[in-house]
Amino acid sequence: MARPNRRLARYTTYTDGPDPLAPPVDLAEALDAIGADVMAGSSPERAMREFLRRGGQDRAGLDELARRVAERRRALTRENNLDGTLQQVKELLDRAVLAERKQLARDVDMDEGDRALAQLQLDNLPSSPAAAVNELNGYDWRSREARAEFDKIKDLLGREVLDQRFAGMKQALENATDDDRAALNEMLADLNGLLDARKQGTDTQEQFDDFMAKHGEYFPEDPQNLDELLDALAQRAAAAQRTRNSMTQEQRDELDALAQQAFGSSDLMDALGQLDDNLRALRPGEDWGGSERMDGQNGLGLGDGTGVFQDLADLDALADQLAQSYEGSQLDDLDLEKLSRQLGSDAVVDARTLQRLEKALRDSGTMRRGSDGQLLLTPKAMRQLGKAVLKAVADSVSGRQGGHDVRRSGAAGEPSGSTRQWAFGDTEPWDVSRTITNALARGSRTIQVDDVEIQETEARTQACVALLVDTSFSMAMEGRWVPMKRTALALHTLVTTRFRGDNLQLIGFGRSASVMQIEELVGLDEKWEKGTNLHHALLLANRHFRKHPNAQPVLLVVTDGEPTSHLQPDGEVFFDYPPNPVTIALAVRELDGSMRLGARTTFFRLGDDPGLARFVDAMAKRAGGTVVTPETDDLGAAVIDSYLSSRRNGAFGGWGRDDEW
Numbered sequence: 001m002a003r004p005n006r007r008l009a010r011y012t013t014y015t016d017g018p019d020p021l022a023p024p025v026d027l028a029e030a031l032d033a034i035g036a037d038v039m040a041g042s043s044p045e046r047a048m049r050e051f052l053r054r055g056g057q058d059r060a061g062l063d064e065l066a067r068r069v070a071e072r073r074r075a076l077t078r079e080n081n082l083d084g085t086l087q088q089v090k091e092l093l094d095r096a097v098l099a100e101r102k103q104l105a106r107d108v109d110m111d112e113g114d115r116a117l118a119q120l121q122l123d124n125l126p127s128s129p130a131a132a133v134n135e136l137n138g139y140d141w142r143s144r145e146a147r148a149e150f151d152k153i154k155d156l157l158g159r160e161v162l163d164q165r166f167a168g169m170k171q172a173l174e175n176a177t178d179d180d181r182a183a184l185n186e187m188l189a190d191l192n193g194l195l196d197a198r199k200q201g202t203d204t205q206e207q208f209d210d211f212m213a214k215h216g217e218y219f220p221e222d223p224q225n226l227d228e229l230l231d232a233l234a235q236r237a238a239a240a241q242r243t244r245n246s247m248t249q250e251q252r253d254e255l256d257a258l259a260q261q262a263f264g265s266s267d268l269m270d271a272l273g274q275l276d277d278n279l280r281a282l283r284p285g286e287d288w289g290g291s292e293r294m295d296g297q298n299g300l301g302l303g304d305g306t307g308v309f310q311d312l313a314d315l316d317a318l319a320d321q322l323a324q325s326y327e328g329s330q331l332d333d334l335d336l337e338k339l340s341r342q343l344g345s346d347a348v349v350d351a352r353t354l355q356r357l358e359k360a361l362r363d364s365g366t367m368r369r370g371s372d373g374q375l376l377l378t379p380k381a382m383r384q385l386g387k388a389v390l391k392a393v394a395d396s397v398s399g400r401q402g403g404h405d406v407r408r409s410g411a412a413g414e415p416s417g418s419t420r421q422w423a424f425g426d427t428e429p430w431d432v433s434r435t436i437t438n439a440l441a442r443g444s445r446t447i448q449v450d451d452v453e454i455q456e457t458e459a460r461t462q463a464c465v466a467l468l469v470d471t472s473f474s475m476a477m478e479g480r481w482v483p484m485k486r487t488a489l490a491l492h493t494l495v496t497t498r499f500r501g502d503n504l505q506l507i508g509f510g511r512s513a514s515v516m517q518i519e520e521l522v523g524l525d526e527k528w529e530k531g532t533n534l535h536h537a538l539l540l541a542n543r544h545f546r547k548h549p550n551a552q553p554v555l556l557v558v559t560d561g562e563p564t565s566h567l568q569p570d571g572e573v574f575f576d577y578p579p580n581p582v583t584i585a586l587a588v589r590e591l592d593g594s595m596r597l598g599a600r601t602t603f604f605r606l607g608d609d610p611g612l613a614r615f616v617d618a619m620a621k622r623a624g625g626t627v628v629t630p631e632t633d634d635l636g637a638a639v640i641d642s643y644l645s646s647r648r649n650g651a652f653g654g655w656g657r658d659d660e661w
Helices: 028-039 044-054 060-078 084-105 112-123 129-136 146-165 180-200 205-218 226-245 250-258 267-282 304-325 336-343 346-364 379-399 432-441 475-477 481-498 518-522 532-546 581-596 610-623 632-651
Strands: 368-369 376-379 414-421 451-459 463-470 503-509 511-518 552-559 565-568 573-575 600-605 626-628
Touching: 028 044, 028 346, 028 376, 028 379, 028 481, 028 518, 044 060, 044 346, 060 304, 060 336, 060 346, 084 112, 084 129, 084 146, 084 250, 084 376, 129 250, 146 205, 146 250, 146 267, 146 304, 180 205, 180 267, 205 226, 226 267, 226 304, 226 552, 267 432, 267 552, 304 336, 304 432, 336 346, 368 600, 376 379, 376 518, 379 518, 379 632, 432 451, 432 503, 463 481, 463 632, 475 481, 481 503, 481 552, 481 632, 503 518, 503 532, 511 532, 518 610, 532 552, 532 565, 532 581, 552 610, 552 632, 565 581, 581 600, 581 610, 600 610, 610 626, 626 632
Parallel strands: 463 503, 463 552, 552 600, 600 626
Antiparallel strands: 368 376, 414 451, 503 511, 565 573
16 A cells, blocks of 8 residues: 655744744833833933843843954854864875885885985974975975875865855865866856946946856855955955964964965966956955964864854944944844854844844834934823733732722712723623723624723812922932832822822922923932922922812922022022021921812931921921821832822821811
């Protein structure tokens, strides 16, 4: 019975563009790291590049790839030397002389005088391989084996010098015939003619096509025009020159003398010399003058040495690409073919992952170009970053005694008319129409978790919140800058996603104060200026409270220093240390204004300065507020907990305006 014809399947690495089966890039880790760096003072562009350099928990970064590039470069220079061709010539010469001596010893019919002269000539050969080969050119070999070994020297030299200029020629011309050598000489003559035409500006595509039709077998790179051919030849020739530059003077002299005997004549070296001159003239920008110290144990022939120097050039180019230090650099600049050739397919997988990550960060709506060309975090990115920060804070809050669930939205309230995506722990009713619409928009007939939207409710009492954060010199100096930003971002995210009826204003105060958008505050560089202008910050907070007369004011003040500056009537800032009595008095006056508006006040005192403690305690007592002294890392949880407590008490009638008591 005939066996069925079975077709064998072969599986190889997918290299034609991005892997269509690759999982989508997870941006969560990248955004967390980028957000942390931005809050620490880095620009989004710099933060993104820093993450790509470090990599993630499960992916190598640019630094790791660069380390592997540098390691391979060191290995190539430490393991190899450039004495390989000379060593091969010496070995062939020694075998030829030994075979000839054996023949002289066993040839009983030979004239004794001739035997003595031949042995004398062999005994007195120069120590220089080039001189010995030159002297033996006219020697009458008695041993056919010896003559064959000696002829291999000339053949080896011819193939080596050609392999320097045309990769793979050493193997291709092994056991070459006279016809093969004639065809090679014809190719070199035609190639030099084509390059001469380029130098004179008279070359045409038709000339190139005719040349390739006739000699294309010598160029496996399959260039499509003369420029591509020139690039390939010049890169190889420049590497050959760097190989020569890296040899000792003695090695160069020996090889120059030997090369004149390649294939038994100097014609080949004349044609190659003309080719080198043409390539230097047409591609002067190649590195023709570089060199390397090569002192390893592995001897390289001329062709292999040139290949190593091409590898070194590839590795240097990859190092520049991985450094991403030039203007407008992107990971798409990475030459994946060179990377695969030098480091293997695993490195290409890592590089492609980083390329996809960079593209996803740029194209996913998490970053955008500002008017000045710099990358900025978009509102979408700020929401994602805020959710991550809020989750970390929420975990801390829920661990406190009597903590609150920050997922709760408008408890015991009425529908607000708005909806939001369902999150774990939500108990509000579904908005059926929105949920079904989301499923249909995906083209699905089934509802998935991401489709579900719920009806939001508003608490019966709305809050008007002012978060005042100290941005003075001491906050940066004492390592409180990033926790301050995380606190503001967490509170902003909580209010805008869970308590949308509340009105939050962020106010930063250093030497002066200003109302800040969350993107501005998160991206704020550390300010190394002295001054804590609580007076100006409270003035802005009271203005915010007056704009929302029907909401309950909530005043949250984060600071690590006493007031040392205030706003003067002419708009100028006054600064003095120790605190000036006028500065203190103006801050107290604005706090009294907050009291009259019914603000529920909490001070968050950072650090253990006794003067600050006395001031804050007195201010809180005057305002009927409270003082919280959290550790720096616990600041966000303390502020969120205070806000939720204030709002909860307000929603259930626990506090109100002075005239409502």
